[in-house]
Amino acid sequence: MNQLLEPIVREWLDFASEIQARDAQYFQKNRLRVYIPHITSQLFLVMEHAATLLKIELEWVVQTQSMQAIERLFHQRMMHVTAQTNHLLSHIPDSMIAPMVDGIYQEYQQRQLLQRQEDDRNLASVVSKSIPMDGVDLHYTVAGTGSETFVLVHAFGLPICLWDQMVAKLMKYxxxxxxxPRGSDLDGGVKAYQPLEAHVADLLTLLSIEGVSRPHIISWCTGAKVAIEYALQSEEQEGSLIFLNASLKGMKGLEDFQTIFEKDLYAICQAALKSPRMAPIFAQTLNQKNDRITQFIDEEHESIALLGEMNESLRHTLREPLATGESLHFYTQQLHDYWNRDYMQQLSTIEIPTLFITAEYDHIASPQMSALVAEQMNDAHFASIQGGSHYMFVQQSELILDMIIHFIQSKGTHPYKHHLVSDNNHQVIKHIEEEVRK
Structure with missing residues (x-):
């Protein structure tokens, strides 16, 4: 009997955890509208009891039109896990539903606790290292052992602790x-500008010192063009390139797909570059803006914004590049150099197997750009996470890890199958454009 209920309850709990990580008070402030056609009394009891355990108030509706983005995501996830089991639940006596849901909930919490403890033990074994490069130390960490090597190329100006969950799980493989990146502070912020060539030279030096061949280069955000430049310079044709929420602004022909965030950040950077002395004032203004409570015109816009947010516990780290005038000054130089790099004409020469993973609610880096860049490469694959954000490698680390390992082990020959993953470039582009219009 438990095998019928467990997928439903676990999906429920995963969904609630992902939303509450973004806003711990969300379900205290909002009811959750639910619609499941042809629902059995047993499934109704499962949903209601799970909601009670999570202290979520449900509002049952008879159509999806009244739902906002978070509720539509929940609806889609529930429809998937109940499609094959809804009618089978009728064999479970009503009196058994609550105890079974309680048991699954307790097991879920226990598994989560054990996973956190295992992650902490793994992270305790991480070794910090540094290499003197042109009078500045290049900092990096090493964890795990094995025949495969994963190199995580970080975004400029953000602390590498954002990778902790991924490192703890990835080191098993x-x-x-x-x-x-040299010039970025370990705790976040930018202390010096380094051209892209210097970052790639650092990466190649690091790989040489660590004796790494055939690496799997996993880049996030503004690590993307560092990975592309590495692929163009490297003689490697094995290993893999994996792009997570790639920031590809500046690539020719993709100008129409910039996000609002990219346009706004570009304007800020241009102003800071023209008036360097104003950088402290710009930084102060930006931090005051971040402290304000955003007012949304309706719950649809509010739910879309929340789905694109970083977890509350790590949100403060995202301010670091813009936190001080000095950091903003060097960060704008770094971005200006980054945005001026165009590789569209060279992409077809890259022979390394490549995977782009984007997210439906990435408000920072354009998913459409990743889909279109993937089409220009000889051996590139594309996938998008339904309901995911720019920070999906933190919020859905197990799913992202599974996708990465599947891609490497299958050498990209078999698509990854999961109800939250789409691998249709054109379908994803069309869907995201519709969401943007909304």
Whole structure:
């Protein structure tokens, strides 16, 4: 009997955890509208009891039109897990539903606790290293052992602790190297500008010192063009390139797909570059803006914004590049150099197997750009996470890890199958454009 209920309850709990990580008070402030056609009394009891355990108030509706983005996501996830089991639940006596849901809930919490403890033990074994480069130390960490090596190329100006969950899980499959781009502070912020060529030279030096060949280069956000430049310079044709929420602004022909965030950040950077002395004032203004409570015109816009947010516990780290005038000054130089790099004409020469993973609610880096860039490469694959954000490698680390390992082990020959994953470039582009219009 438990095998019928467990997928439903676990999906429920995963969904609630992902939303509450973004806003711990969300379900205290909002009811959750639910619609499941042809629902059995047993499934109704499962949903109601799970909601009670999570202290979520449900509002049952008879159509999806009244739902906002978070509720539509919940509806889609529930429809998937109940499609094959809804009618089978009728064999379970009503009196058994609550105790069974309670048991699954307790097991879920216990598994989560054990996973956190295992992650903490794994992270305790991480070794910090540094290499003197042109009078500045290049900092990186090494964890795990094995024949495979994963090199995580980080975004400019953000602390590498954002990778902790991924490192803790990825090190089971091999050696994991997390590299802090030179000029970026370990705790976040930018202390010096380094051109892209210097970052790639650092990466190649690091790989040489660590004796790494055939690495799996996993980049996030503004690590993307570092990975592309590495692929163009490297003689490697094995290993893999994996792009998570790639920031590809500046690539020719993709100008129409910039996000609002990219346009706004570009305007800020241009102003800071023209008036360097104003950088402290810009930084102060930006931090005051971040402290204000945003007012949304309706719950649809509010729910879309929340689905694109970082977890509350790590949100403060995202301010670091813009936190001080000095950091903003060097960060704008770094981005200006980054945005001026165009590789569209060279993409077809890259022979390394490549995977782009984007997210439906990435408000920072355009998913459409990743889909279109993937089409320009000889051996590139594309996938998008339904309901995911720019920070999906933190919020859905197990799913992202599973996708990465599947891609590497299958050498990209078999699509990854999961109800939250789409691998249709054109379908994803069309869907995201519709969401943007909304």
């Amino acid at each position: 091999g050696k994991v190297i997390v590299w802090q």
